[in-house]
Amino acid sequence: MLFSDDFLLDTPQARKLFHGHAEHLPIIDYHSHLDAAAIADNRQFxxxxxxxxxxxxxxxxxxxxxxxxxxxxxxxxxxxxxxxxxxxxxxxxxxxxxxxxxxxxxxxxxxxxxxxxxxxxxxxxxxxxxxxxxxxxxGARDILEKMHVEAVCTTDDPCDDLQAHARHAAAGRSLKLLPTFRPDKARAIGDVKAWMAWLVRLEQSVGYGISDLDGFLKALAERHAFFAAHGCKLSDHSLEFMHPDSLSEAEAADVFSAARQGRAIEADDAQKFSNFMMDFFARLDAGAGWVRQLHIGALRNPNGAALESLGPDTGFDAIADFTYASPLAKLLDRSARAGSLPRTILYNLNPRDNEMLAVLCGSFQDGTVAAKMQYGAAWWFLDQMEGMTRHLETVSQLGMLSRFVGMLTDSRSFLSYTRHEYFRRILCRILGRDMAGGLIPDDDSFIGAMVSDISYNNAKHYFNF
The missing domain is CATH 1.10.2020.10 (uronate isomerase, domain 2, chain A)
Known part of the structure; x- marks a missing residue:
């Protein structure tokens, strides 16, 4: 029946899995775009x-x-x-x-x-x-608590003061409100005017001027430590292009100096500088024991008229169409060779890349952490029934579904926690059909424990919450 208690659960096994193992578990939402102040202040609607x-x-x-x-x-x-x-x-x-x-x-x-x-x-x-x-x-916080949200990670610029997170923590709430370090603007040196404006914000946040690359990296490391002091466990990076090469520190210093003087940066140098910064952030994340998230494949603001009239993040982005297996592998390999490859989640936006990313994760598993490299949940345009199903099938066939860290909202809406329920129902539907069809053991206890892990336990352990 449509939207009944058994919505999407089309076998007896699926119904037992969902109602017995997934339905009432808490939610760990490790990637969202919710307003931290609205949660801390319990905004009323x-x-x-x-x-x-x-x-x-x-x-x-x-x-x-x-x-x-x-x-x-x-x-x-x-x-x-x-x-x-x-x-x-x-x-x-x-x-x-x-x-x-x-x-x-x-x-x-x-x-x-x-x-x-x-x-x-x-x-x-x-x-x-x-x-x-x-x-x-x-209120905003009340709704999260009603939905059994245990932890929510917001998405925050390195220059953010995190006052809302501190306010919430000081109140002693059981709900964890944690920041996520999102330093995309630090890498975006190709748009010198916007990058310079952001650099002023960074200077204000650390309380001193930044004239060279050493000062820039020092300031970012300080902000990284500041986030860690506020409970941060993850970084997040949006990659709209991938270049195979990076820069030496001397070369990066020259590019930084040119941009600091307001000179235009060639696209090739800007992309290499971005990789240099990604390598730097990987070292910071690995040193702090954080998880790094790489969101790959968004085509930002293709509708220029809409961008001019409404601004970014208003619903006009699209799916990019570029190949990146080799340059992404090189980015991961640079960190692996340096011993600074953090636990990493790879997300794709173009569905054609599912198998490629899942296999690439396996190429960088090192046995130090179970499923250190994660093929991330179906994201944005893919977080629908077919997208989630395809993702789960890909993880199952080319990875290890039982170690998957589960769903996220990636949302600005306080009602979007039903996406976790939607995901759990789809997961139980897939596994229930396999149980009924004799493809996996028809053992509610065994498969139910797997459902509980994917829905909640794996994320709690993987992120060290």
Whole structure:
């Protein structure tokens, strides 16, 4: 039955696995884009539109496809007008994951079942959710706690002061709110104007001027240690291009000096400088015992007109089409040779790269940590049923599914924790079918322990939470 307790669970074995082993486990969300201040301050929401639609570029993208004008997506329309535009869009999303997620989000945490969301039910949903949101106990942090989130890692620039994380930690909450070190702007020396503006922020964060590469690396190492002092366990890096070569320290110093003087940097040198910085960050991560995440394959802002009018991260990015097996292998090999290859998660955005990345992970396993190299969860455009299924099949066939660290939200929405439920249901569906078909042992205890590990235990141990 659609969106029932047994949604997606099409065998008796799948139902036993989910309800007996996965459903009630806590959630470790090791990669998100949630607002740390909203969690620390338990932001209150006047209505579901603020909770559902603010900043959610997944939904904005769907609404535009349905012919909804921009003012009802990211613009100045009222909350109710935006909500009604979303209500008109959802019935058109049948077979899109947003259709499933929307109804799961009404089910948890609002407890709304037995209805299909659309214009006919919009008033009911608006009124019933507003009553809950306005009655207390449904702030941003409350929602995470209702969804049994044990730890959430935000995504943070090295210059961020992490005051919200410190505020939350000082309050002694059981929910862990941890930062993630995302130094992409430190590497982006090809855009000298933007890089120089960011360098000013870095100088302000460390309290001294930076005139050369040594000072630059020193400042970044200090910020890395500052993040570690605030509980950080992970770094995150977006790789939109891959160059096979890096720079020597002397060459990197020359490129830094040129950029510091405001001179344009050739694309080839900028890409090599980025690799030099990636090698540096790998040493920092390995030294601190962190996990490094590499998100590969986003085509950023292909719609220049939309970028100019709305800015980045508004739902216009796409999947890039470039080959990178060899340069990525060289990046990993440089760190492996130096003894500074940290635990690493590799994510692809282009589905054609599934097998390549899964196999490459195996090439750098070194026996020091179980599944040190992880083929990361289906991400962004791939975090739908087919994408998750293909990912799990790839990990199973070319890696070790039982050691996989499980799902993440990669989201700006506080209701997106149903994606963990969605993933767990799909995992149990796959394993339940295999049990019923005689492909794996029809042993609830044995396979159930594996489900629990993938859903929760592996992440807790891998990230040292």
């Amino acid at each position: 006047a209505n579901i539109a603020q909770l559902w639609l603010d900043g959610d570029h997944y939904k904005w993208r769907a609404m535009r496809t349905n012919g909804v004008p921009e003012r009802f997506c990211s613009g100045d329309a009222s909350d109710r007008e935006k909500f009604d535009a979303w209500a008109a869009t959802v019935p058109k999303l049948v077979r899109n994951p947003l259709y499933h997620w929307t109804h799961l989000e009404l089910r948890r945490p609002f407890g709304m079942t037995g209805l299909l969301f659309g214009p006919e039910t919009a008033d009911t949903v608006w009124e019933q959710t507003a009553m809950q949101l306005q009655s207390g106990g449904m």
